Amino acid sequence: MASASLSHPLSSSSPVNSNSPLTRRTLHSVSSLRQLVGISRSPLLSTQLKMNKKSNLITNCTPTGGKETAEEIPIELRYPAFPTVMDINQIREILPHRFPFLLVDRVIEYNAGVSAVAIKNVTINDNFFPGHFPERPIMPGVLMVEAMAQVGGLVMLQPEVGGSRDNFFFAGIDKVRFRKPVIAGDTLVMKMTLIKLQKRFGIAKMEGKAYVGGEVVCEGEFLMAMGSSE
Secondary structure (H helix, E strand, O other), X not given: OHHHHHHOOOOOOOOOOOOOHHHHHHHHHHHHHHHHHHHHHHHHHHHXXXXXXHHHHHHHHOOOOOHXXXXXXXXXXXXXXXXXXXXXXXXXXXXXXXXXXXXXXXEEEEEOOOEEEEEEEOOOOOOXXXXXXXXXXXXXXXXXXXXXXXXXXXXXXXXXXXXXXXXXXXXXXXXXXXXXXXXXXXXXXXEEEEEEEXXXXXXXEEXXXXXXOOEEEEEEEEEEEEOOOO
């Protein structure tokens, strides 16, 4: 009988004595449980509401995922131009080459007597493209080498080195490699660095690399011979 009465102390069909110790303990436990659940839920709910508000605010501020910021930048500011250290007129004053064999358009970096970086804008109007090749215009490798040698001439034909445009020659090449084809529309960026200079014999050794889009397309070692204008 005792086990039967204890197995259903709170059933709706059984009378409940609110004054009994068991009933008071049970009601107190239920009340404490409700308070505990209420306390633990309230910070969680408030935190979720704050997060939802922040997410809605972020979503409303950037509805297009930041695309508007890029589109608001003026087109003339999106693609910075190469700097100009020497323009074509200054280049013509140093190099003896003329059309159609002047293959340097602009010097963008110059370290007197040490190195130079220049560009050649390769266009479909270059006179070598109709024959190389009509169906697939590719800049001839020998002209890339020549263009790099002309950049080397901009380093050597300076007072810091003592070269003379009246007696300056491209003497040789070594370890030349062509990595990728250069086509119409490319900008050929060429860097020439003086490695060794023997003024007594008028011989200079230079290292050259040419790039398109940050990738090496041609590289090699160059030998220059220079003399005096006297």
